[in-house]
Amino acid sequence: MTTTNDTITTPxxxxxxxxxxxxxxxxxxxxxxxxxxxxxxxxxxxxxxLSGTGITGTLPGPLEILQDTDTQRLxxxxxxxxxxxAKGLGWQLLASLQRVALGYSLAAVVGVSLxxxxxxxxxxxxxxxxxxxxxxxxxxxAWLPIALAILRDGxxxxxxxxxxxxxxxxxxxxxxxxxxxxxxYKNVASVLKLSNTTYFFQxxxxxxxxxxxxxxxxAVGLAWLxxxxxxxxxxxxxxxxxxxxxxxxxxxxxxxxxVIYVGLVGFILDRAVYYAGKLLVASE
Amino acid sequence: xxxxxxxxxxxxxxxxxGRTFEALKGVNLQIEEGEFISVIGHSGCGKSTLLNLVAGxxxxxxxxxxxxxxxxxxxxxxxxxxxxxxxxxxxxxxxQNIELAVKAVHKNLSETERKALVDEHLAMVNLNAAADxxxxxxxxxxxxxxxxxxxxxxxxxxxxxDEPFGALDALTRGRLQEQLLKIWEAHRITVMMITHDVxxxxxxxxxxxxxxxGPSARVGEIMTVELxxxxxxxxxxxxxxxxxxxxxxxYFLNKAKKEKATGTKVPVSKVRVxxxxxxxxxxxxxxFVSLSDCAPLAxxxxxxxxTKHGLTVNLSKETSWKTLLQGILEDRxxxxxxxxxxxxxxxxxxxxxxxxxxxxxxxxxxxxxxxTLSRKFHDLGVRSAKGLxxxxxxxxxxxxxxxxxxxxxSMHNILLRYWLASAGIDPDKDVNLVVIPPAQMxxxxxxxxxxxxxxxxxxxxxxxxxxxxxVPATSLDILPGHAEKVLGMKETWAEANPxxxxxxxxxxxxxxxxxxxxxxxxxxxxxxxxKAYTNADPIYSSMGLSGSYxxxxxxxxxxxxxxxxxxxxxxxxxxxxxxxxLTQMARWGLVMFPRNWxxxxxxxxxxxxxxxxxxxxxxxxxxxxxxxFTLPDGSVLDPNDPIGYINSFAIKHEVTIxxxxxxxxxxxxx
Numbered sequence: 001m002t003t004t005n006d007t008i009t010t011p012x013x014x015x016x017x018x019x020x021x022x023x024x025x026x027x028x029x030x031x032x033x034x035x036x037x038x039x040x041x042x043x044x045x046x047x048x049x050l051s052g053t054g055i056t057g058t059l060p061g062p063l064e065i066l067q068d069t070d071t072q073r074l075x076x077x078x079x080x081x082x083x084x085x086a087k088g089l090g091w092q093l094l095a096s097l098q099r100v101a102l103g104y105s106l107a108a109v110v111g112v113s114l115x116x117x118x119x120x121x122x123x124x125x126x127x128x129x130x131x132x133x134x135x136x137x138x139x140x141x142a143w144l145p146i147a148l149a150i151l152r153d154g155x156x157x158x159x160x161x162x163x164x165x166x167x168x169x170x171x172x173x174x175x176x177x178x179x180x181x182x183x184x185y186k187n188v189a190s191v192l193k194l195s196n197t198t199y200f201f202q203x204x205x206x207x208x209x210x211x212x213x214x215x216x217x218x219a220v221g222l223a224w225l226x227x228x229x230x231x232x233x234x235x236x237x238x239x240x241x242x243x244x245x246x247x248x249x250x251x252x253x254x255x256x257x258x259v260i261y262v263g264l265v266g267f268i269l270d271r272a273v274y275y276a277g278k279l280l281v282a283s284e
Numbered sequence: 285x286x287x288x289x290x291x292x293x294x295x296x297x298x299x300x301x302g303r304t305f306e307a308l309k310g311v312n313l314q315i316e317e318g319e320f321i322s323v324i325g326h327s328g329c330g331k332s333t334l335l336n337l338v339a340g341x342x343x344x345x346x347x348x349x350x351x352x353x354x355x356x357x358x359x360x361x362x363x364x365x366x367x368x369x370x371x372x373x374x375x376x377x378x379x380q381n382i383e384l385a386v387k388a389v390h391k392n393l394s395e396t397e398r399k400a401l402v403d404e405h406l407a408m409v410n411l412n413a414a415a416d417x418x419x420x421x422x423x424x425x426x427x428x429x430x431x432x433x434x435x436x437x438x439x440x441x442x443x444x445x446d447e448p449f450g451a452l453d454a455l456t457r458g459r460l461q462e463q464l465l466k467i468w469e470a471h472r473i474t475v476m477m478i479t480h481d482v483x484x485x486x487x488x489x490x491x492x493x494x495x496x497x498g499p500s501a502r503v504g505e506i507m508t509v510e511l512x513x514x515x516x517x518x519x520x521x522x523x524x525x526x527x528x529x530x531x532x533x534x535y536f537l538n539k540a541k542k543e544k545a546t547g548t549k550v551p552v553s554k555v556r557v558x559x560x561x562x563x564x565x566x567x568x569x570x571x572f573v574s575l576s577d578c579a580p581l582a583x584x585x586x587x588x589x590x591t592k593h594g595l596t597v598n599l600s601k602e603t604s605w606k607t608l609l610q611g612i613l614e615d616r617x618x619x620x621x622x623x624x625x626x627x628x629x630x631x632x633x634x635x636x637x638x639x640x641x642x643x644x645x646x647x648x649x650x651x652x653x654x655x656t657l658s659r660k661f662h663d664l665g666v667r668s669a670k671g672l673x674x675x676x677x678x679x680x681x682x683x684x685x686x687x688x689x690x691x692x693x694s695m696h697n698i699l700l701r702y703w704l705a706s707a708g709i710d711p712d713k714d715v716n717l718v719v720i721p722p723a724q725m726x727x728x729x730x731x732x733x734x735x736x737x738x739x740x741x742x743x744x745x746x747x748x749x750x751x752x753x754x755v756p757a758t759s760l761d762i763l764p765g766h767a768e769k770v771l772g773m774k775e776t777w778a779e780a781n782p783x784x785x786x787x788x789x790x791x792x793x794x795x796x797x798x799x800x801x802x803x804x805x806x807x808x809x810x811x812x813x814x815k816a817y818t819n820a821d822p823i824y825s826s827m828g829l830s831g832s833y834x835x836x837x838x839x840x841x842x843x844x845x846x847x848x849x850x851x852x853x854x855x856x857x858x859x860x861x862x863x864x865x866l867t868q869m870a871r872w873g874l875v876m877f878p879r880n881w882x883x884x885x886x887x888x889x890x891x892x893x894x895x896x897x898x899x900x901x902x903x904x905x906x907x908x909x910x911x912x913f914t915l916p917d918g919s920v921l922d923p924n925d926p927i928g929y930i931n932s933f934a935i936k937h938e939v940t941i942x943x944x945x946x947x948x949x950x951x952x953x954x
């Protein structure tokens with residue numbers, strides 16, 4: 001009796017299982033979008049409710065921010081220019097990005113060069129590695145007074161802070177990458193008697209590339225962190241200065257919008273370096 | 285000087301904790317231009333270290349390596365390596381990987397010439413289709429082919445292959461081996477390949493170098509692969525030499541493994557005990573090959589003659605004469621029972637090998653050999669060499685006959701050749717002669733790999749008792765009373781241990797005397813049949829030793845002198861018989877004939893030691909004179925004109941005559 005039951009129930013249960021499996025897959029994919037959206041919505045609701053009770057001080061709720069016409073303009077028109085001191089958020093971000101680009105490029109060039117040097121020459125490694133290990137723990141803003149003392153100029157000081165913040169992870173990761181060059185590749189180079197330049201560009205750099213890009217990715221995050229802080233102190237233009245300026249004029253809603261922009265740009269920068277690395281680094 | 289010369293090379297690594305590890309010690313190897321050499325051994329035997337030293341990837345601790353006359357000091361593309369794990373650069377395409385090598389090595393080529401070179405090598409390994417793929421996108425076998433193409437494109441003087449197929453599956457490995465074989469046979473570059481695959485080594489190489497196990501690894505044996513080229517896998521595995529050589533390789537590897545497991549190594553004791561009897565060395569390692577005529581050594585051991593003369597002897601049973609000689613050359617053995625021509629052959633540098641002076645003070649046995657022919661000839665009515673000649677003449681299209689003998693400088697080779705040539709058969713042109721260790725003769729005859737052989741007992745008797753063949757001639761029919769086995773050793777050993785040498789000769793003389801007393805023969809037969817010696821049924825070893833001989837298919841006779849050990853001054857070598865052996869080795873092109881043959885013979889045969897031993901034992905010594913020497917077939921050797929004697933033979937090899945420069949004798953170390 002049991003055997004007949006089994007043969008009858010099995011064919012029926014198969015399509016059911018299939019459809020439930022398909023549903024599971026769709027639900028699984030949707031949850032990647034829905035769950036963060038749900039969390040965000042919940043956060044906004046809690047924030048709105050809390051701002052209603054007055055617990056959040058002068059920080060307005062999300063609805064109040066969106067109802068402010070000046071804030072609405074900031075969101076709608078990122079590139080307006082009223083006068084030299086009143087520009088859209090897009091311009092502010094571009095000013096900051098320009099500094100980051102300068103400081104970060106400098107850090108990349110110097111960092112990779114120094115990293116290769118201490119990675120391949122033992123004397124330099126022994127001499128410099130302990131110093132670098134200490135320097136890299138110094139907070140970015142602690143460098144600012146020194147930078148200003150040397151450069152006597154706000155914007156240059158900001159660039160210097162970005163450079164000094166970004167350079168350490170690049171140096172250290174490059175050095176590790178260079179040291180991790182597989183003996184096999186070194187053997188190929190010595191058997192073929194490759195010239196130093198060929199060795200550097202054809203073997204050493206490509207072999208260390210994945211380490212170098214890890215360093216670059218950490219560095220770009222740190223650089224973006226540093227610029228906002230540096231601009232708050234040095235003034236002039238830039239998203240950091242905009243935030244500080246908005247605080248001084250009690251435009252807390254504007255700050256919230258600017259902060260969201262800062263987060264998005266930081267995220268994009270990180271992804272950009274990640275994909276650049278993926279494109280350039282060969283995978284075995 | 286050879287094309288690639290590895291001289292006394294050693295490598296010591298510094299390991300953690302300030303200790304050192306000696307990977308290689310005293311490695312010597314000569315590789316000729318265009319030769320394919322495989323180095324085989326267990327993991328950790330230092331074979332990859334050796335390759336890296338040749339490549340110049342790290343410095344050697346001692347010795348030197350020369351390639352085409354120049355010293356190896358650093359890595360360079362003239363010794364290009366195809367690495368075990370291919371070592372392709374993953375960020376470059378297949379083409380770019382090869383281009384990198386072309387650009388680095390052929391700096392003067394134009395862009396188009398470079399491209400042509402790359403294309404040519406891509407085509408050589410059938411990889412044009414994958415040229416623009418990256419290593420990550422192609423299979424392991426393809427990567428290895430790119431590695432080989434990259435190595436070949438540099439046109440190296442020596443191509444170094446480091447277990448090139450070790451990481452591949454069996455099917456791919458087989459395919460790539462054949463591809464490499466074809467490429468090599470088309471280009472014939474000098475190759476040194478590291479491998480642990482016995483079949484791969486046999487398929488590809490001209491010679492196989494077997495490494496002993498480390499630490500302090502060195503070259504154990506070198507085998508010449510006896511397979512004709514061009515080779516294909518199917519032809520190779522159907523060649524009778526293939527299985528024999530494969531077994532020899534496996535035997536060596538197993539032996540090395542056992543030594544490693546038990547920790548026994550190089551049994552020669554280096555310790556010199558100052559003894560009351562004044563011997564320089566009391567514990568000796570003597571080599572022998574399992575044959576009935578090892579009787580003097582067996583008896584000296586079992587009946588206490590060695591002990592009587594203050595010696596503790598370990599008898600080492602060697603698988604072949606070649607292994608035995610190797611043991612002497614690398615000081616694993618102090619002395620050995622040798623085939624009669626071995627001391628002269630080695631001293632003169634047989635087959636153009638580096639000569640090493642080997643001396644002999646006494647003959648251990650005379651006669652004792654026979655020629656066995658397959659029973660198929662008996663069925664055809666062949667009874668003698670003449671009959672064999674008639675068979676060859678009447679069957680011109682038949683498959684070439686192959687005969688086995690035990691070693692080029694052995695009496696078996698000389699007797700077999702003499703016997704064949706006496707009937708007008710040229711042993712080099714009309715038939716094929718192969719070297720086979722004595723104990724493997726019967727199996728090879730049974731398998732049809734050979735049609736006959738010349739060997740000592742009990743290996744003829746085995747074939748006769750099993751009805752596989754018959755004996756048309758023995759030593760007594762060809763050259764009665766010829767010296768068969770001698771006591772041989774390096775001259776340097778003899779110089780360093782003169783008293784021990786005399787004691788050894790005395791012990792063996794007494795053992796020989798014991799063997800030849802008729803009342804002792806039964807005991808000799810029983811002892812020789814033991815597992816430690818021939819490990820054959822006494823029925824077999826009694827044949828010859830007992831004085832009766834069965835020629836097969838009903839023919840039997842009393843042959844009291846089939847094995848002679850002592851009587852009629854058997855242990856004394858007459859000068860004419862030494863000269864006769866020399867003329868025969870020169871006749872067949874095994875050695876050159878030295879113009880200063882008297883000097884060579886005086887140097888090799890140590891009559892002084894023999895006389896001293898006989899004096900101590902009160903044995904008589906005959907006069908040493910060069911008298912003319914007559915053979916049963918009527919030919920006469922006039923000791924005043926040995927070259928004329930060689931020229932009197934109708935059938936012979938091209939004979940080289942020149943001066944032999946012997947190394948000056950070393951002074952005895954006190």
